[in-house]
Amino acid sequence: MEFIRFCVDGVKEIFRGGKLYWSWMGLLTVVALIGASAYLQQFQQGLVVTGMSDQVSWGIYIASFTSLVGIAAAAIMLIIPAYIFHDMDIKEIVIPAEGLAIAACVMSMMFVLIDLGRPDRMWHLLPFIGRFNFPKSMLAWDVLVLNVYLFLTVIISVYLLFSKYKGKEPKFSIYFPLVILSIISALSIHTVTAFLFSSNVARSFWHTGLLAPRFIASAFSAGPAFFLLTVLVMRYTKVFPVKDIAIKRLTMIITIALEINLFLLLAEVFTEFYHQTEHSASAAYLFFGLGGKTALVPWIWSSVFLNISALVIFVLPLKKNTIFLTLACLFLVVGVWIEKGMGLVVPGFIPTPLGEVYEYSPTFIEAQISMGVWAIGLMLYTILAKISIAVNLERIRLD
Amino acid sequence: MSEKNNPVKTVEAPENSDVSRRELFKKTAIAGTIAAAGAASTTIAASNAEPGGFSDALDEFFQKHYQEMSKKEMKKTLARLERKAKVKHGKQIQISNTPPIEGVLFGYALNISKCKGYRKCVDACVEENNQNRDTKIQYIRVLELENESMNFEEADHYYNHETVPHTGKKYFPIQCQQCENPPCVTACPVEATWKEADGITVIDYNWCIGCRYCAAACPYWARKFNWSEPSIPEEEINPETHYLSNRPRMRGVMEKCTFCLQRTRKGKLPACLEACPTGARVFGNILDPKSEIRYVLENKKVFRLKEELKTEPKFWYYSD
Numbered sequence: 001m002e003f004i005r006f007c008v009d010g011v012k013e014i015f016r017g018g019k020l021y022w023s024w025m026g027l028l029t030v031v032a033l034i035g036a037s038a039y040l041q042q043f044q045q046g047l048v049v050t051g052m053s054d055q056v057s058w059g060i061y062i063a064s065f066t067s068l069v070g071i072a073a074a075a076i077m078l079i080i081p082a083y084i085f086h087d088m089d090i091k092e093i094v095i096p097a098e099g100l101a102i103a104a105c106v107m108s109m110m111f112v113l114i115d116l117g118r119p120d121r122m123w124h125l126l127p128f129i130g131r132f133n134f135p136k137s138m139l140a141w142d143v144l145v146l147n148v149y150l151f152l153t154v155i156i157s158v159y160l161l162f163s164k165y166k167g168k169e170p171k172f173s174i175y176f177p178l179v180i181l182s183i184i185s186a187l188s189i190h191t192v193t194a195f196l197f198s199s200n201v202a203r204s205f206w207h208t209g210l211l212a213p214r215f216i217a218s219a220f221s222a223g224p225a226f227f228l229l230t231v232l233v234m235r236y237t238k239v240f241p242v243k244d245i246a247i248k249r250l251t252m253i254i255t256i257a258l259e260i261n262l263f264l265l266l267a268e269v270f271t272e273f274y275h276q277t278e279h280s281a282s283a284a285y286l287f288f289g290l291g292g293k294t295a296l297v298p299w300i301w302s303s304v305f306l307n308i309s310a311l312v313i314f315v316l317p318l319k320k321n322t323i324f325l326t327l328a329c330l331f332l333v334v335g336v337w338i339e340k341g342m343g344l345v346v347p348g349f350i351p352t353p354l355g356e357v358y359e360y361s362p363t364f365i366e367a368q369i370s371m372g373v374w375a376i377g378l379m380l381y382t383i384l385a386k387i388s389i390a391v392n393l394e395r396i397r398l399d
Numbered sequence: 400m401s402e403k404n405n406p407v408k409t410v411e412a413p414e415n416s417d418v419s420r421r422e423l424f425k426k427t428a429i430a431g432t433i434a435a436a437g438a439a440s441t442t443i444a445a446s447n448a449e450p451g452g453f454s455d456a457l458d459e460f461f462q463k464h465y466q467e468m469s470k471k472e473m474k475k476t477l478a479r480l481e482r483k484a485k486v487k488h489g490k491q492i493q494i495s496n497t498p499p500i501e502g503v504l505f506g507y508a509l510n511i512s513k514c515k516g517y518r519k520c521v522d523a524c525v526e527e528n529n530q531n532r533d534t535k536i537q538y539i540r541v542l543e544l545e546n547e548s549m550n551f552e553e554a555d556h557y558y559n560h561e562t563v564p565h566t567g568k569k570y571f572p573i574q575c576q577q578c579e580n581p582p583c584v585t586a587c588p589v590e591a592t593w594k595e596a597d598g599i600t601v602i603d604y605n606w607c608i609g610c611r612y613c614a615a616a617c618p619y620w621a622r623k624f625n626w627s628e629p630s631i632p633e634e635e636i637n638p639e640t641h642y643l644s645n646r647p648r649m650r651g652v653m654e655k656c657t658f659c660l661q662r663t664r665k666g667k668l669p670a671c672l673e674a675c676p677t678g679a680r681v682f683g684n685i686l687d688p689k690s691e692i693r694y695v696l697e698n699k700k701v702f703r704l705k706e707e708l709k710t711e712p713k714f715w716y717y718s719d
Contacts, residue, residue: 202582
């Protein structure tokens, strides 16, 4: 009974909001609808409407999927201090962070779904009913860990919110084992996603043991940066009074992860370029172009520029200025998105295993569909954050 | 060469009520999942447009994995697929289901000093295997290399001279290498692709979900995707087809070279071999000590592509 009231109150909260809230949700709905109509076109005509080809058979969808898995995993950078080290300042903002993890998880799954040539055959992936190539296929692993992580994150968030709603302290014996499991599965989702690429002997650009550590490091900087961006917005719009100390903590986490990520990237770049072999062709194409073909060069150098600018702001006292901090977060999110996407997924295919340099750039339809997925994800995050803030501020509670 | 056989499991399902109840449960569970995902409406909307009516569309949707169909189900499926091809392409075709021949492991060898780059193999392959003419799917790619070079990155994939061979160049055709240890099979999340007992890696086009992970995994760039609905002029359709090979495909699924198993399982030679004007290609059963392919393997200085990857191709190159 109490739980039903909690759900009803939660749903009611979604429909409560000011002009700013409704115009934000309205905007997202419009973008989502544009994406849906673009997807309908892709559904009817096939993936030929995208910029992908037999040469570059994964594009911006799988690139976005890869980055979003990182953002989903990054919630544990708040869960660990909050629930393992009982950091009260982080605890206040941890549930909106779980909301972001849920939204990012859903988005990453949607990006895989829209990338499928036969989405109508999704059921072939179901264990027992379909034929799930587990444990051999890394993609099967990825489907599994993503679902487990999403499930755990939903359970934990609902339990913590419901306890707060009832005005009770969450029981350690219930949430602690779940939190431990979710930490393990968060690390798994991004590790397995890295293995998805690094396990391919056919693509030397991905075939490196550094890939998984790089994925984790970049996720733990870009994920909290994305979250910090939204926290700054919440503070600016006065929907959630976040304390300075929480922002400071987040900034520290981001800075350390960013430094590690750039170090790992540097190590990779050194190994690729010191003695250029045939296996460095993808890296050469990415950074400088091959045979006069240079489509990815502006992408990767903007990523380098954005990452370094973010680093400069984060290590200097500049970060105490909200405008600079917002900029740094923005730089970092976009920089890592490019590095993991257009800078990692796409160049893995160029040149092809037969040495052909064939370029890829997303079509307008692909961009529209991707924006649509982002709009749906942001809508979900907005709703989840709104409910968790309302419960946190005791605007909705069981009386 | 490992002789690990991977027998085709065409399991005969016993026809008792327990099984059919389980079937029903399975179908209900699937239907429930789809409804939950909110995909039901799109599926039905899409299936209405399918040739062959609603019931055929439903059967196609629930079609089992190739290796799980009983003989009866397989017969029904083949008839339905033939019906569908008739409506779509306006031509009666035969879809056979010839199993691998026992004691046969197919192997291919190619004499690169004989290949002159005519690309007759490429055209013959497209005609034989009913590839999509719109997106110009080709299973064989002939690379033009400098005589002294083996660096593929310097190869010309789209050479276009008045006449071939061009002075100072050599030609290097590449197609599926039918690995004994195929990375594409490991990659597939739904087991839609596997290695048959005769060593040929095949795809169940009705089971593939189109994720293209196999294409990322293949070191020989052998896997091609149907980016659009395949279209072939009616008069160009080859009506002699096999379920696992050259039957008409649909959009959104992978396809690849099968060493023309629709021909080779009946004792014929692959279309690319027959088309080759210089006799550069040798095909046969590598388990047969008297075969020509065995002669080549034993007496020529053969090599395989990217051997360091341990994929164990059953495609050899040599030169005289």
